[in-house]
Amino acid sequence: MGILEKIADIEHEIGRTQKNKATEHHLGLLKGKLAKYRAELLEPKSSGAKGEGFDVLKSGDSRVALIGFPSVGKSTLLSLLTGTKSEAANYEFTTLTCIPGKFMYKGANIQILDLPGIIQGASEGKGRGRQVISVARTADMILMMLDSTKSHAQRKLLEAELEAVGIRLNKKIPEIYFKVKKGGGISYNPIVKQSQLTEKLVFEILHQYKIFNAEVLVRDDVTIDDFIDVIVGNRKYLPCLYVYNKIDQITIEEVDKIAREDHTIVISAEGDLNMETLKEQIWVHLNLLRVYTKKQSGLILRSGATVETACHSIHRTLAENFRYALVWGTSTKHNPQRVGLTHPLENEDVIQIVKK
């Protein structure tokens, strides 16, 4: 039996198993097996993962990948946002390679990649699914484009395709420490009470992966899927903005309903509707922050950046010659405040560095 058939079998079995406390263990093992076959499917031996026309150089402060079914308006949006022409037409698979464009927002240079549409089964290699997905993994965020005139099921279908290849959307990395050891058996240590994981299940899943010596430390109440993700590894946790296009084709009531969902915005690429909000939401989902120095116009950093990160982005040796910094903004109690290298910065802070 081929891997695809094995995957289909397990998916079928999971589908027909009722989900309750009694079947949780059985389902957990099935999920473990499923993740294992999917990982095998994605191994590089079935090459062509990159492919001609998909090897685009990373540039700018951040990279956004446009993912969606065919003809939802990805290329129309790229052309509008960036001025780079990417052919748009009313037939499917107009775009066949990866087309990069860029736009500036709040001082950040944001690269955005137009990609071919993906279809159901993309994760298993249908269409250009493999190539598109491997580009998506290199991005800092996913812009999932949807056609607001079509059924809401499309969003679930796309999410499932990305899930199947290990991309996790708007999810934080599970609080699990996992390390394979040379000997000593498996030590399983849940620091907080687990509602799904049991010692037995942890052992059995690890055995499926032929792991007999390991340390597992669980710092949060995690799901079985979280645990499998950590074991399989190679997961990509990315922010995702859901962009519903073609709102010129639906009623105000429908627009209003869609716009209320989390991480969601509504636009019309052809009608140039809501582009400023879209840019702002891309900025928010990229977790960028901008700080100002006296000399540089603005520095683009990632959320969680400290004074030290800022030093590094100004000059290679600045942190070594650092005495203290003065910071004005929301990250301080008084303005200015004298701070050290570990001080966390916030958006729109102003910083002045005093050298030794």
Ligand SMILES: Nc1nc2c(ncn2[C@@H]2O[C@H](COP(=O)(O)OP(=O)(O)OP(=O)(O)O)[C@@H](O)[C@H]2O)c(=O)[nH]1
């Ligand atoms: N009504 C309406 N049509 C739009 C809008 N945006 C794009 N379109 C149309 O939708 C069709 C597909 O647009 P494309 O930009 O080629 O879509 P795509 O997602 O890049 O398609 P592929 O590259 O084939 O996957 C074109 O006929 C566009 O003119 C919109 O906001 N409203």
Ligand SMILES: [K+]
């Ligand atoms: K098209």
Ligand SMILES: [Mg+2]
């Ligand atoms: Mg296109």
